[in-house]
Amino acid sequence: MVEEQKLRSAAKEIDVYLTFALKQIGDGKQKHRFIRQLYGLYQQITLPLLIKTLERSLKYRIVDIETLERIAVLEMQKGNYQIPFPSVPIAKDYQERSRIERAMER
Numbered sequence: 001m002v003e004e005q006k007l008r009s010a011a012k013e014i015d016v017y018l019t020f021a022l023k024q025i026g027d028g029k030q031k032h033r034f035i036r037q038l039y040g041l042y043q044q045i046t047l048p049l050l051i052k053t054l055e056r057s058l059k060y061r062i063v064d065i066e067t068l069e070r071i072a073v074l075e076m077q078k079g080n081y082q083i084p085f086p087s088v089p090i091a092k093d094y095q096e097r098s099r100i101e102r103a104m105e106r
Contacts, residue, residue: 041072053071
């Protein structure tokens with residue numbers, strides 16, 4: 001499976017977690033679904049955040065994707081991570097709007 005190979009080669013910590021998780025899950029459709037969902041999480045968050053998430057998940061022996069996502073959110077909040085947004089130019093009149101609103105309040 002291509003996704004599993006990419007995950008395992010991304011970081012040693014991911015490889016260790018994946019080995020643990022797949023032993024818990026077993027074979028079949030559940031294994032395939034778990035790998036696809038973990039790969040989706042890998043694509044959504046940064047590598048350091050994923051590593052911290054999986055290290056914590058391994059510590060508490062967690063193999064549920066929804067719980068992994070919640071741990072990632074907690075790690076984001078704790079570690080002051082930010083969700084990357086594309087660089088979008090902000091119109092000058094919008095930037096000046098808050099300055100004008102403050103002036104009107106006075």
